[in-house]
Amino acid sequence: MLNQVIIVGRLTNDITITETESGKKVAKITLACTRPYKNTDGIYETDFIDFTLWESIAENTAEYCHKGDLMGIHGRLQSKMEDNMRILEVIADKVTFLSSKKPESGDDLLA
Numbered sequence: 010m011l012n013q014v015i016i017v018g019r020l021t022n023d024i025t026i027t028e029t030e031s032g033k034k035v036a037k038i039t040l041a042c043t044r045p046y047k048n049t050d051g052i053y054e055t056d057f058i059d060f061t062l063w064e065s066i067a068e069n070t071a072e073y074c075h076k077g078d079l080m081g082i083h084g085r086l087q088s089k090m091e092d093n094m095r096i097l098e099v100i101a102d103k104v105t106f107l108s109s110k111k112p113e114s115g116d117d118l119l120a
Contacts, residue, residue, distance in 0.1 A: 017081045018042035024071040036067035062101045070104050081105040
């Protein structure tokens with residue numbers, strides 16, 4: 010069996026780490042991923058994908074990544090039941106920091 014996902018996108022918020030009742034560190038993050046094609050209105054739509062990061066992956070990502078940064082996540086899908094609904098979440102196995110957020114118009118690209 011194979012259960013792998015690889016997603017590249019921009020971090021939508023700064024990362025906050027919390028602890029579970031058992032003391033494990035966890036972070037919930039969302040990446041914005043633009044689709045590679047335009048819709049019927051000629052607009053590129055964006056998907057917002059949620060991830061769960063555990064322990065050292067959560068700590069390292071929170072230390073080095075901030076809102077707007079481009080990152081790649083290699084992980085796996087996991088399902089759980091909440092309020093009689095099956096929820097899919099992506100559990101991160103590896104996070105790759107690709108770049109800092111895009112410069113605003115007028116910002117120096119080399120700064």
